[in-house]
Amino acid sequence: MQIRRLNTLRAIAALIVLVGHYSNRAQLWDAVLGTRAPQLGVMLFFLLSAFLMSVLYIDRVPDAHAMRRYGLARAGRVLPLFVAVVLLSWALGKVGIPWLAASVYDIPDWKAIASHLAFVYGAQVLWTIPAEIHFYLVFALLWWLRPRLPWAIPLFCTAVLALYASGHWPVGPKQPWMGFPIDLPVLRGLPYFVAGMAIGMLYLRWQAPARWRHHGFVAALGLILLLYPAIFQRLTGWSYGMGGGESPMWFLPPLLLAMSAIFFVLVFLVPDGNPVLEHRVGDYLGNISYSMYLLHFPVLLAMGQFGLAKGVGGLLLFLGITVLASSLSYRFFERPMRMRIRAKDAPAT
Template sequence: MEIRKLNTLRGLAALIVFVTHFSDITNWFDGVLGGGSGAYGVMLFFLLSGFLMSYLYLEKDFTKANVTYYFLARMGRVLPLYLVVVVGSYLLSISGDNTLYSIPDLNALLGHLLFLYGESILWSIPPEIQFYFIFIIFWACARNRSGYIYLSIFTLMILLFFSNFPRIYGEVYGIPYNEFNVLRGLPFFFVGVIFGMNYKSLKVPRYLRKHWFILALCLIPLMYPDLTMITSDAKQKMWLSYEVLLVMSCVFFCVVFLVPNNNILLANRFGDFFGKISYSLYLLHMPIIVQVNNLNLSVEQKLTLSFSLSVLAAYISFHFFEKPIAKKIRSMSSDKSKQRAKQGCASAKGV
């Protein structure tokens, strides 16, 4: 069953990142919408990732066929465009052109291809890939030992808190790695997993399901460093603050559990569209903003042009590249299942 409003939430996450980077690069509104606030968009992506994996797969049998389909579906959605951007950035960088992202040598390229390191906004893809493998452990426990999922999540979150999120980064044979990015994103992924595990079983009273809970989304800009009333260092240490985790988790809970699924602001074609192109919009917008900023235009014109070109590039990428390839990759699992079924029938007839 599709939860349509999640499309809009995914699109909103990408728009938060876009606005933040545009504000930082062009100093729009004196940069008050920037200052690293794009982190809140990435937090939503990690929450969504954990939620959807848990919601879609934990009730399925932990079989080789299902795990294979899971990996093909997840990798088919993320890897093709990521690999094109990474390899394209490397080829441009070694020729002296940083139109995309700076990947200046073979070691940096290997860091990206091995999902150990990410330049600029590419940093969030290696954690996402590593989360896919962590989820396999949860899935293996889901049917008979789901309590281990909660126990391991709470234990790891406590360890991360008391260890102050270890700064694990450096180089191995010149290849950069940064596991700190994975560790700081884990709590958001974990919360998403827990929400996904309980989405179908948690019966929210009808009197609590109200459209006005959508206003919880307003809490996100209230945490922006230049807008917040918070006086603690949580506004600067966004990823390392469990206060921020609590607020973002509450926002996510309100939207997913309390806002009715037919909310017109969340369930609409506009939200569906931006949800579909959110990943390509996330990966492609930064180089476009940088190039547009070099033009002699007003900041409003730069915003209009940057947004239009980013959406156009994202749509073209999704419709003509990502979607066809993802469909082809997923079909590989279906073809293998059909072959096994035919082999099984043939064996049965032979018997």
């Protein structure tokens, strides 16, 4: 099933993260596009991921072959580039070149490598990949249970969202164990994954009547900008609460409701062929969005080392370098590795 607008939404999520991190680093316009705003892009990523998995898999029979195809597709999508980035970050941090060591993810030793590759920790923006992997496993279990316990998915979704809405959602462990860094970020993102899964299941069962649809609903994209912490505070005088090591944004049910509602409007109420959501640029950036997400942070760190992260010109340079690096990564590594892993499902000849 092809839902073309998801490509552009994926690209927008990546750009929210990229521009937000640059804004924080360069203090562009007093960091109005940063100040934890990149987390909105990650929230959109989580909604998209769970929605797409539900649409693609939930109505299929979860037999051994289907589960194998699912596992290979998910592994091919995420693992090769993540593992390469983790190992390269460690290796380049050891070469003795100060600016280079300061331009990679903070993975100082074998214990940090082990925690990353065991998907129990992620440095800087890498925390989202263990969260994604954990949800893949949760989804696989729920999918497998569905024909055996038809109420498993509704009960799970209801329990997660009810506990989250109650204000007692767990933060998860933060202290290292025997020197191994530990963080279970799936707890941070699980309500968003569940919301995306619920919207995906609804998409398979119901479509909005044609009279409800209108291209004007694409303006819902602008509502994401209004949710940016710095903008939201200036407009309303209210703060998301930025203190502490764990961002309160992940524990605000109204924010989950708002992001889910925006996603629902864009998927259900905007007609097919909308020129804002369906175009070649969105398709292309959506395809390379995973590389953009993983590679942008080292690019930004390197630019900071050379004093290039300044002003709008620096932002354009940052986006250009990131898109170029991501294009090369996608063409020569990410996509070939994905296809190679998926090919393991092909029948022997």
